[in-house]
Amino acid sequence: MIEARGLTKRYGELVAVDGVSFSVAPGEVVGFLGPNGAGKTTTMRILTGFLPATDGTAAIAGHDIFEDPLAARRSVGYLPESPPLYPEMSVEGYLDFVAKIKDVPRGARASAVDRALERCGLREARRRIIGSLSKGFRQRVGLAQAIVHDPPVLILDEPTVGLDPIQIREIRALIAGLADQGQGERARTVILSTHILPEVEAICRRVLIIHRGRIVVDRPLEELKRGGASLEESFTRAIAREPGADEPVAAAGAP
Numbered sequence: 001m002i003e004a005r006g007l008t009k010r011y012g013e014l015v016a017v018d019g020v021s022f023s024v025a026p027g028e029v030v031g032f033l034g035p036n037g038a039g040k041t042t043t044m045r046i047l048t049g050f051l052p053a054t055d056g057t058a059a060i061a062g063h064d065i066f067e068d069p070l071a072a073r074r075s076v077g078y079l080p081e082s083p084p085l086y087p088e089m090s091v092e093g094y095l096d097f098v099a100k101i102k103d104v105p106r107g108a109r110a111s112a113v114d115r116a117l118e119r120c121g122l123r124e125a126r127r128r129i130i131g132s133l134s135k136g137f138r139q140r141v142g143l144a145q146a147i148v149h150d151p152p153v154l155i156l157d158e159p160t161v162g163l164d165p166i167q168i169r170e171i172r173a174l175i176a177g178l179a180d181q182g183q184g185e186r187a188r189t190v191i192l193s194t195h196i197l198p199e200v201e202a203i204c205r206r207v208l209i210i211h212r213g214r215i216v217v218d219r220p221l222e223e224l225k226r227g228g229a230s231l232e233e234s235f236t237r238a239i240a241r242e243p244g245a246d247e248p249v250a251a252a253g254a255p
Contacts (some may be wrong), residue, residue: 001021001025001027001028001057001061001153001189002024002153002191003058004021004022004023006020006046006055006058007021007043007045007053007057007058008055009055010054011086017039017213018212019055020039020056021215022215023029024189024191027188028189029189029190029203029204030208031193031194031208032191032193033210038213039078039210039212040059042082044148048073049076053066057070061075061149063075063151067225077146077147077157079142081161083138083141085141085142086130087129088129088130090127091144092124095117096113099149113148115148120141120144122144134167135163136166142159143174143175143178152189154191156190160199161195176203197232200231201221201231206218207231210238211238216241245247
């Protein structure tokens with residue numbers, strides 16, 4: 001569902017992303033981790049078509065993001081760290097606007113908005129002005145705009161940043177629900193970037209760790225925690241390795 005091969009992004013002498021390659025299968029939920037400045041957001045912006053790569057290729061749901069960018073963008077829902085909201089609009093009006101620009105057919109638009117409102121727990125807030133909502137509810141609106149066109153792929157960048165513990169739990173449960181295959185719905189492929197490691201443990205089954213622009217870990221979560229290791233220990237070991245080491249790190253306590 002997601003294929004990245006040798007993605008590289010340079011800014012002059014700075015290499016922000018350095019030959020990143022990975023694949024994500026349909027229905028898979030992957031945690032994308034790394035320290036600040038590691039290249040997570042740059043990689044996600046490339047995959048969603050918001051940023052061109054210097055080198056490499058990528059495809060979303062079989063559509064090359066460079067050769068067939070419109071089809072690739074229609075196949076992905078993206079929630080950036082700061083959701084692209086218009087505070088003066090109502091929740092329902094904003095989602096209808098997003099559905100239009102994401103080419104949801106006119107006859108299907110109302111039902112698409114209703115479905116997004118329902119999935120994100122926004123039905124009672126549909127007529128409220130976005131600027132009057134709490135941060136937790138604005139995050140819900142951000143998630144709703146990411147799924148309103150029913151994409152097979154979701155890319156979520158720090159979806160719970162700045163939320164209180166109750167809001168974090170609510171958004172975490174919402175993301176887990178979006179990832180699961182509901183009745184009559186296809187399972188979504190999800191890449192979740194976060195600094196909250198328990199969030200990854202609660203939602204994801206596989207972990208990618210990027211450091212200095214390179215993938216240094218690509219392992220199932222269960223394997224990383226084998227032998228009693230914590231995800232935090234594996235993460236710390238991965239980013240503490242010497243620059244230039246090419247083999248992905250094994251889990252602490254693994255043979």
